[in-house]
Amino acid sequence: MFENTLDNFAHHNELRGTNVHFKVLFALLTMLVSLISTSPVVPIIITFLMSFLIIFKAKIPWKFYLKFLTIPFIFGFLTFVFMALFFGVGTTIYEFNIFNLAVTVDGFNLGLLVFARIMGGFSCMAFLALTTPMTELFSVLETFKIPKIVLEIAMMMYRYIFVFLNEALNMYYAQQTRLGYQSFKTTYKSLGMLASNLFIRSWIKGERVYVSMESRGYNGSLYINNYQNSIGIKNLTILVLFESVLILGVYLSGNFRLF
Amino acid sequence: MHIMEGFLPWQWCLFWYMVALPVVAYGVIQIKKITDEHPESKPILAVSGAFMFVLSSLKLPSVTGSCSHPTGTGLSAVLFGPAATSVLAAIVLVFQALLIAHGGITTLGANIFSMGIVGPFAAWLVFKGVKKIGWGPSIGIFCAAVAGDWLTYVTTATQLSLAFPIPTFGAAFVKFMVIFAYTQVPLAIAEGLLTVAVFDYIMKLRPDILVKLKVISPKVEETPKAVA
Numbered sequence: 001m002f003e004n005t006l007d008n009f010a011h012h013n014e015l016r017g018t019n020v021h022f023k024v025l026f027a028l029l030t031m032l033v034s035l036i037s038t039s040p041v042v043p044i045i046i047t048f049l050m051s052f053l054i055i056f057k058a059k060i061p062w063k064f065y066l067k068f069l070t071i072p073f074i075f076g077f078l079t080f081v082f083m084a085l086f087f088g089v090g091t092t093i094y095e096f097n098i099f100n101l102a103v104t105v106d107g108f109n110l111g112l113l114v115f116a117r118i119m120g121g122f123s124c125m126a127f128l129a130l131t132t133p134m135t136e137l138f139s140v141l142e143t144f145k146i147p148k149i150v151l152e153i154a155m156m157m158y159r160y161i162f163v164f165l166n167e168a169l170n171m172y173y174a175q176q177t178r179l180g181y182q183s184f185k186t187t188y189k190s191l192g193m194l195a196s197n198l199f200i201r202s203w204i205k206g207e208r209v210y211v212s213m214e215s216r217g218y219n220g221s222l223y224i225n226n227y228q229n230s231i232g233i234k235n236l237t238i239l240v241l242f243e244s245v246l247i248l249g250v251y252l253s254g255n256f257r258l259f
Numbered sequence: 260m261h262i263m264e265g266f267l268p269w270q271w272c273l274f275w276y277m278v279a280l281p282v283v284a285y286g287v288i289q290i291k292k293i294t295d296e297h298p299e300s301k302p303i304l305a306v307s308g309a310f311m312f313v314l315s316s317l318k319l320p321s322v323t324g325s326c327s328h329p330t331g332t333g334l335s336a337v338l339f340g341p342a343a344t345s346v347l348a349a350i351v352l353v354f355q356a357l358l359i360a361h362g363g364i365t366t367l368g369a370n371i372f373s374m375g376i377v378g379p380f381a382a383w384l385v386f387k388g389v390k391k392i393g394w395g396p397s398i399g400i401f402c403a404a405v406a407g408d409w410l411t412y413v414t415t416a417t418q419l420s421l422a423f424p425i426p427t428f429g430a431a432f433v434k435f436m437v438i439f440a441y442t443q444v445p446l447a448i449a450e451g452l453l454t455v456a457v458f459d460y461i462m463k464l465r466p467d468i469l470v471k472l473k474v475i476s477p478k479v480e481e482t483p484k485a486v487a
Contacts, residue, residue: 023473157351202309203306206305
């Protein structure tokens with residue numbers, strides 16, 4: 001399944017050994033720079049840089065990465081079209097002769113900016129998702145003073161997401177072989193059965209997990225071993241320089257417009 | 260309805276984070292209280308969150324031809340209360356952003372506000388209201404799920420038009436609402452129907468869970484218990 005492979009790549013990629021704090025800092029700072037940018041130039045540069053890092057540094061297969069990027073791309077493109085057509089006042093670039101539709105300068109620029117920001121932000125998120133396993137992200141969140149109880153629940157939830165996805169898929173196939181999902185009505189019936197059975201099973205599983213954890217000495221908190229390589233002065237310097245250059249880029253390209 | 264990464268200007272990202280944070284913090288305190296009293300509820304909360312995630316990855320056919328996924332927050336709000344749901348929804352939203360590229364990190368605050376706070380609170384209030392009138396839990400849960408969904412869309416439309424008030428807030432709001440109305444009104448009804456189906460099955464097979472969660476009052480008559 002799709003989620004499985006993503007998790008797989010997070011555990012097996014060339015940037016796996018890099019310090020987690022460094023990766024998180026890098027991705028989040030770049031994301032913020034992309035967010036505060038007022039022109040589409042810097043976010044688009046960020047998109048290409050991040051994609052380069054993901055494909056050539058982390059060695060994620062480019063086909064898989066592009067598949068990951070299609071959802072935001074389609075959504076971003078639709079947003080761009082929508083904004084170009086409906087969110088402008090002022091001079092027009094192009095007029096359609098039907099329905100009184102027109103592409104305006106404001107709308108076009110705004111749409112392009114939002115599209116660039118979506119792609120920039122998403123490539124940063126993809127970097128984080130594809131190079132860092134979720135359990136290590138939790139250890140970073142712990143230093144951000146996120147309450148322990150939330151992290152524990154999140155960690156168990158993460159584990160069970162994959163268990164249930166498999167279970168749901170099994171049930172789905174079982175239902176299909178028994179003439180489920182044949183028409184609109186049966187689809188609802190089948191889906192309802194699947195979801196409720198899943199809930200009941202999850203409930204039972206939750207109770208059993210607690211019993212099994214308790215019998216192994218669970219006293220209310222989980223401990224994880226997270227050894228990390230140090231960030232290193234060199235990497236830190238590169239990070240600061242990189243973000244400074246990007247911010248400078250934001251400042252210089254602030255008034256850039258295509259039209 | 261997720262707001263995508265990078266869609267909102269940074270001022271609004273910050274604003275929605277500040278709005279969502281106190282509610283989630285309150286939810287964390289609630290969860291802490293529950294788990295301190297009943298330690299066995301910790302794994303149950305976790306699997307419920309996982310259930311929400313899996314439910315949201317199921318495709319649901321809808322009348323307009325578009326496909327969407329149920330949010331599951333309505334059900335969760337009725338089962339666990341809105342405060343705990345807001346925390347679960349926050350965690351689920353992080354997973355959705357990082358695992359299936361739905362939503363985002365910078366727009367997390369806005370998404371938590373619309374899907375984790377407004378929707379569940381609306382659903383919970385409607386469910387309580389219908390219960391008070393005296394209608395059955397099935398009608399209650401249908402109304403709760405639909406109301407939760409609709410209010411989520413209204414909130415999202417408000418958030419979007421606040422961020423892009425072009426030419427004015429009102430005009431932008433109408434535009435966003437029109438788009439949502441065509442696609443999301445049937446979807447909300449579809450999710451309502453599905454939630455009822457889920458709820459009915461749970462009630463038939465394991466009513467003891469619902470009694471334990473104080474969703475329905477314990478019945479005097481003996482209900483046949485299925486082999487789990």
